[in-house]
Amino acid sequence: MSSSEVLLRLEGITKTFGGIVALRDVDFEVRAGEVHALIGENGAGKSTLVKIAMGVHSADRGRLRWKGRLVSLHTPRDAHRLGIRMVPQEPTLVPQLSVGENIFLGCLPSRRALFSWIRWDELHRRARALLRELGHDLDPTRPVSELGVAEQQLVEIARALAFDAELLILDEPTSALSESETERLFQTIARLKARGLGVIYITHRMRELYQVADRVTVLRDGRRVLTTPMAEIGPEELVRAMVGRELKEYFPQREPQARGEPLLRVERLTAPGQFTDVTFSIHSGEIVGVAGLVGSGRTELVEAIFGARAYTSGTILISGRPVTIRTPADAVRQGLALVTDDRRAKGLILTASVRTNVLLSVQTRIARCGFFVNTRAERQITERLIHELRVKTPSIEHPVMLLSGGNQQKIVLARWLAVNPRIFLMDEPTQGIDVAAKAEIYELIRHLADHGAAILLVSSEWEELRHLADRILVMHRGRIVGELRREEATDDRILHLATGGGE
Amino acid sequence: MNRELPSTLADVGRIFRPEVLQSLLRRFGPLLALLLMSGALAVLSPHFLTFENILNVFRQSAINALLALGQLLVIITAGIDLSVGSVLGLCCVLVAMLLKAGVPTLGAIGATLAIGTALGMTNGLLLTKLRLPHPFIPTLGMMNVARGLALVLSGGFPISELPEDFRFWGAGTLGSIPMPVVIVLVVYALFHLFLTHTTVGRDIYAVGGNKQAALLSGIPVDQRLILVYALSGGLAALGAIVLAGRMNSGFPLAGVGAELDAIAAVIIGGASFFGGVGSVWGTLIGALIMGVLRNGLNLLDVSAYWQTTVIGVVIVIAVWVDVLRQRAVESRYRRRT
Numbered sequence: 001m002s003s004s005e006v007l008l009r010l011e012g013i014t015k016t017f018g019g020i021v022a023l024r025d026v027d028f029e030v031r032a033g034e035v036h037a038l039i040g041e042n043g044a045g046k047s048t049l050v051k052i053a054m055g056v057h058s059a060d061r062g063r064l065r066w067k068g069r070l071v072s073l074h075t076p077r078d079a080h081r082l083g084i085r086m087v088p089q090e091p092t093l094v095p096q097l098s099v100g101e102n103i104f105l106g107c108l109p110s111r112r113a114l115f116s117w118i119r120w121d122e123l124h125r126r127a128r129a130l131l132r133e134l135g136h137d138l139d140p141t142r143p144v145s146e147l148g149v150a151e152q153q154l155v156e157i158a159r160a161l162a163f164d165a166e167l168l169i170l171d172e173p174t175s176a177l178s179e180s181e182t183e184r185l186f187q188t189i190a191r192l193k194a195r196g197l198g199v200i201y202i203t204h205r206m207r208e209l210y211q212v213a214d215r216v217t218v219l220r221d222g223r224r225v226l227t228t229p230m231a232e233i234g235p236e237e238l239v240r241a242m243v244g245r246e247l248k249e250y251f252p253q254r255e256p257q258a259r260g261e262p263l264l265r266v267e268r269l270t271a272p273g274q275f276t277d278v279t280f281s282i283h284s285g286e287i288v289g290v291a292g293l294v295g296s297g298r299t300e301l302v303e304a305i306f307g308a309r310a311y312t313s314g315t316i317l318i319s320g321r322p323v324t325i326r327t328p329a330d331a332v333r334q335g336l337a338l339v340t341d342d343r344r345a346k347g348l349i350l351t352a353s354v355r356t357n358v359l360l361s362v363q364t365r366i367a368r369c370g371f372f373v374n375t376r377a378e379r380q381i382t383e384r385l386i387h388e389l390r391v392k393t394p395s396i397e398h399p400v401m402l403l404s405g406g407n408q409q410k411i412v413l414a415r416w417l418a419v420n421p422r423i424f425l426m427d428e429p430t431q432g433i434d435v436a437a438k439a440e441i442y443e444l445i446r447h448l449a450d451h452g453a454a455i456l457l458v459s460s461e462w463e464e465l466r467h468l469a470d471r472i473l474v475m476h477r478g479r480i481v482g483e484l485r486r487e488e489a490t491d492d493r494i495l496h497l498a499t500g501g502g503e
Numbered sequence: 504m505n506r507e508l509p510s511t512l513a514d515v516g517r518i519f520r521p522e523v524l525q526s527l528l529r530r531f532g533p534l535l536a537l538l539l540m541s542g543a544l545a546v547l548s549p550h551f552l553t554f555e556n557i558l559n560v561f562r563q564s565a566i567n568a569l570l571a572l573g574q575l576l577v578i579i580t581a582g583i584d585l586s587v588g589s590v591l592g593l594c595c596v597l598v599a600m601l602l603k604a605g606v607p608t609l610g611a612i613g614a615t616l617a618i619g620t621a622l623g624m625t626n627g628l629l630l631t632k633l634r635l636p637h638p639f640i641p642t643l644g645m646m647n648v649a650r651g652l653a654l655v656l657s658g659g660f661p662i663s664e665l666p667e668d669f670r671f672w673g674a675g676t677l678g679s680i681p682m683p684v685v686i687v688l689v690v691y692a693l694f695h696l697f698l699t700h701t702t703v704g705r706d707i708y709a710v711g712g713n714k715q716a717a718l719l720s721g722i723p724v725d726q727r728l729i730l731v732y733a734l735s736g737g738l739a740a741l742g743a744i745v746l747a748g749r750m751n752s753g754f755p756l757a758g759v760g761a762e763l764d765a766i767a768a769v770i771i772g773g774a775s776f777f778g779g780v781g782s783v784w785g786t787l788i789g790a791l792i793m794g795v796l797r798n799g800l801n802l803l804d805v806s807a808y809w810q811t812t813v814i815g816v817v818i819v820i821a822v823w824v825d826v827l828r829q830r831a832v833e834s835r836y837r838r839r840t
Contacts, residue, residue: 308719332721340719347719349712351779360709360720367702415720 004032005067007167007198008053008084013062015048022048024222025062030167030198035189037201037209037230040219040242041434042404046202049219050169053200054086055079083166085159087173089432091152093144100127100140103159130158133195134188148295150181157188168192169200174208175432178293178460179495186212204434206235207463218242243436262320263454264336264423266305269314274300275478278314282423282454287445289469290458291494297478298458299341302425305456306338307331318423332361337416341427341458343405347412350401354393357400357411358382362418385414390440406437413444424448427458442468462494476500532824533772533788537795544799551802558681562749564794565683566591568787569742570758570765571772572694573623573735575786578769579698580711580731581778582638586626586645587739588761592754593653594619594743598669599662599753608669616740622649623736627729638732646762653755661754665747673748683745687787690741695783707731711778767814768793771821792817 009029015022023045030036038046051057053064055073064071066082073079076086093102100123101108109122127140136154144152153173160168170189174182189212192199201213209216210230217227218241225241226233262281269278275297282288292298303309305316307325315322318334325331328338340346348357359378364370366377382396389410393403400411409429416424429445430438445468449455459465465472472489474482474497482497495501544551570587577584594615601611622645629641675682698704706727709717718724739758747753772789774781793814800810 306719327723328719329721329723338719340716345713346715349709349716349779352708352712356705356709356712360717360722363705364702371701371703373700373702373705 004034004196006031006065007067009065009068010049010053010059011063011065013049013052013059015052015057015059021222023052023059026219026222026224028217028224028227030200032166032196032198033193034215035193035199035201035213037203037213037216038219039203039209039216039238040225041436042406043221044219044242045222046219047171048222050086050171050200050202053079053084053169080163083164084169085163085165085167086169086171087153087156087160089171089173089175091149091156093152093155095145096143098141098143099131099138099147099155100124102144102155103127103130103140103162105159107163126162127158130161133161133191134158135184135191136188148181149176150178150185150294153177153185154188157192165197167198167200169202171202172204172432173201174203174205176294178295178498179462179491180293180499182208204432205461206238206435209238210235220244239435242434263318264305264456265317265320267315267317269301269304269311269316271300271304271309271311273478274309275304275475278478278480280473280480280483282456284422284452284454285449287449287455287457287469289465289472290456290475291462291465291472291489292475292498294460296475296498298475299427300478301475302338302427302456302458305331306336306425308338332419332421335422337361337419337421337424339412339416339424339426339429341431343408343412343431348400348408351399353397354386354391354400354403354411355379355382355396358385358396358414358418361415365419381418382414385417389414389417389444404434404437406433406440409433409437409441413441422453424453424455425458426455428460429457430459430461430464462489462491465489474498533785533792533821536821537788537792540792540795540799544795544802548799548802551799556798556802558679558684560791560794560798561684561687562681563798564790565681565687566742566746566758567761567764567768567793568687568790569690569738569745570761571768571786571790572691572783573738574762574765575769575772575774575781575783576694576698576707576731577638577735578711578766578774578776579707579778579781580728581714581776582630582711582728582731583642583766583776584623584626584732584735585639585642585762586622586649587735587742587765588758588763589646589649589653590619590622590736590739591743591746591758591761592756593622593649593656594740595747595753595757596653596657596662596755597753598744598747599665600656602665602669603662608666611669612672612744615744616737619740619743620733620737623739624729624733626736627732630732631725631728642732650755650759657753657755659755661752663752665751665753670748670751673745673750675748683749686741686745690738691783691787698783703727703730708779711780713779764793767818770818773825775825 006029011027013023013026026045026049028049038049040046048057052059055075055078058074064073071082094105104123104127109119109126124140131138131140131154134154134157138151138154144155147155157168173185177185189199203209213230215227215229216233216238218225218238220242263284265281267279270276278301280288290298300309304311307327307330316325317323323334325334331338344350355378359382362381363373363378366374366381368374386393386396391407391410391414393407400408430441445455445457457465457469466486466489469486471486472484472494473480474484474494476498477500484493550556570591573587574584597618598611598615601614602608606614626641626645629635630638635641672682677685698707706717706722709722710724710727714724743757746757768789769781769786771792772785774785796814796817797810800813
């Protein structure tokens with residue numbers, strides 16, 4: 001490994017944006033056939049660094065070498081020409097076009113004559129060959145709109161290969177994948193390595209590092225803290241390097257709660273094609289986890305309980321009383337809160353201020369006569385919550401768009417804390433946020449349960465469920481196929497149930 | 504800034520920092536454009552800066568200002584209302600017919616406002632309950648339906664000679680201020696308070712900023728959408744009352760193309776088609792910019808055909824300036840995204 005050729009080397013990179021230093025004298029290199037992980041908290045400079053490698057930004061100081069030769073990159077085209085490609089976090093494919101067309105978009109195989117007539121047979125044959133090489137049997141004639149996130153990602157990777165990429169940048173590739181899809185991705189990455197590609201791998205997930213990476217570089221506040229082979233560093237040491245201090249309670253242990261009355265009960269809830277016959281209860285003070293692969297109906301279920309989706313039959317009971325929840329507004333009145341997955345699309349008004357976003361649910365309640373805005377109360381509530389949740393923001397008028405992922409997620413939580421609900425439905429509450437913010441959110445979830453809230457926690461990170469939840473419901477194809485106590489919930493058992501093995 | 508400078512001077516200096524300049528430009532950019540244009544016209548034409556002419560500009564802008572206010576509410580929710588011009592035409596005919604039928608003035612006005620509101624509400628209901636894909640569709644439908652009804656009801660002819668006490672609302676004055684101007688100022692003040700100081704007003708911004716997030720936060724999104732289209736219809740009816748009063752007639756082709764002027768005023772006034780952004784104040788300036796342009800070009804003897812051309816150019820420039828500004832803000836923060 002160490003003998004193989006260095007593909008890309010960044011030397012002494014410094015970059016500032018309007019007086020703010022994003023990167024300070026950073027060195028970084030990737031070898032052929034190596035997966036080099038890049039980790040650090042949000043705002044540590046990871047994305048700036050890869051954007052410099054992609055020619056999106058140019059460095060103020062420092063040099064780039066490609067296979068030892070000095071190069072300068074001014075646009076992503078320059079990077080592509082060298083063989084550097086990025087697979088973005090959100091796939092950027094054309095949904096209406098086929099897999100094959102997307103792979104070769106920009107240089108579809110065509111005949112010179114006859115107005116560049118497209119040679120469909122060759123296009124599909126070459127696309128199929130590329131996908132096979134990556135270990136997948138995806139039909140290149142299918143439209144991309146039919147594919148799931150994992151398959152779309154595969155198309156992005158195939159696309160990079162089609163353009164002779166030698167260095168691939170993967171930006172949090174697993175953030176929207178289930179555990180089994182993640183496994184397949186890792187197999188694909190292994191094939192890329194075997195072909196001699198270099199990979200820069202950005203992630204927030206500690207466990208993945210040890211599965212996929214050969215070396216790791218930690219950035220903190222725009223500086224390189226360390227670079228080391230994965231085999232030579234333990235997880236605690238990595239976390240310490242990232243946050244610059246000890247995190248004793250990364251996963252706080254919970255004492256199982258004494259049973260009160262069931263606060264939320266769902267009976268035989270069904271929405272055809274989404275979920276079927278779902279029954280469970282949550283008691284006051286209890287955290288119930290929901291595991292399942294993406295597409296197992298988890299998100300649909302919590303959104304239906306919250307009144308954001310229709311269901312055809314079943315009953316929802318709160319404190320033993322059947323309730324009618326037709327809209328999210330009804331749900332809020334009944335004391336429910338929904339922390340959505342995908343906070344940028346469903347959780348936040350990105351262009352609006354911290355204050356506006358925090359007050360979204362509570363403003364009617366504290367308004368005079370329910371109508372006239374009560375500016376003083378609003379200001380007090382916002383400032384108290386920002387303080388309690390330790391949100392890092394210059395002011396409450398700052399647009400949430402400019403905050404880090406962890407702070408954005410805290411804003412979503414603050415909105416619900418403001419209305420003081422008794423039942424929390426949380427859908428991937430720590431998706432794509434850094435370790436320190438995760439720890440704080442875990443602490444908050446536990447604190448809420450300790451004070452009598454009932455919490456339904458949906459997560460793709462089973463480690464998270466094991467550490468927080470009192471019991472874990474496993475979903476497969478819209479049904480709850482099993483319930484595990486925390487102690488029983490090994491990866492194997494969850495995976496077995498989540499893939500339909502329990503039926 | 505040098506530390507030894509007196510603090511007042513340092514404060515003056517702070518205004519020239521880029522971020523402060525940008526936020527000032529955002530708030531006062533349209534006003535600045537209006538003042539520059541007015542200054543230029545004052546130099547070019549001795550008649551421009553007379554009291555009568557300024558009142559004239561205000562009066563001529565009144566109808567557009569009322570339609571634009573409704574359009575603003577709709578555009579803040581990331582929608583569009585193409586029907587306002589036709590609803591104005593239909594309401595012109597309706598109020599004239601009611602008055603001719605002997606309905607007392609206040610009764611006719613009330614009924615017309617109610618009908619305009621109901622037409623707007625229909626747009627909102629079609630959008631939310633039939634789940635039509637975009638507000639363009641129901642309001643395009645309403646645009647044709649309302650214009651057709653106006654022609655059917657009137658037989659295509661203007662209905663003239665309206666009662667004196669009705670004409671007061673469009674042609675009368677309060678002191679020396681024309682009634683249309685009084686109405687615009689009062690309605691604008693009320694809507695400013697509505698949008699900035701009530702929860703429903705702020706819900707409207709939230710719906711436009713991110714509909715999904717607003718819904719999942721417990722905001723009744725459909726109700727708010729129905730409300731903004733209803734208000735837009737009601738404001739078109741109010742415009743019809745002012746117009747019919749001023750012209751002493753209800754004519755079925757009133758307001759043809761007026762929806763586009765209203766949209767232009769809103770956009771020149773700094774609102775965003777993407778929703779969530781826009782102010783009553785900016786829209787007033789936007790409507791006045793269009794009024795001053797028309798008035799000034801008239802005073803300079805430029806043909807009406809050229810006026811339309813110039814306004815087209817102004818719209819594109821206004822939005823382009825906004826895009827440039829947006830890009831400047833984004834590039835300053837790109838590090839974080």
